[in-house]
Amino acid sequence: VATFGPNGKELVELGATTEGHGLVQTYGPNGKKLVQLGASENGGAVRVYNKTGEDVVQLRADEYGNGVVGAYNRKGKGRTLESQ
Numbered sequence: 078v079a080t081f082g083p084n085g086k087e088l089v090e091l092g093a094t095t096e097g098h099g100l101v102q103t104y105g106p107n108g109k110k111l112v113q114l115g116a117s118e119n120g121g122a123v124r125v126y127n128k129t130g131e132d133v134v135q136l137r138a139d140e141y142g143n144g145v146v147g148a149y150n151r152k153g154k155g156r157t158l159e160s161q
């Protein structure tokens with residue numbers, strides 16, 4: 078399921094991954110992905126993208142049920158914080 082803006086570009090998409098997990102994605106008026114909400118075999122996941130489409134923030138659960146937070150610059154360099 079998708080909604081589109083007046084310029085014909087996709088704004089919101091509701092769907093599923095190939096593994097059968099739910100997926101919600103939002104886009105800016107220029108068609109660039111901004112936020113992705115989904116799931117994996119470990120639990121929920123959120124990704125935030127900057128205005129040029131690079132993945133700069135990640136929140137997810139790891140295989141042990143702990144939270145993982147990642148923040149990156151536009152070249153993919155950054156840090157990941159994992160609870161112990």
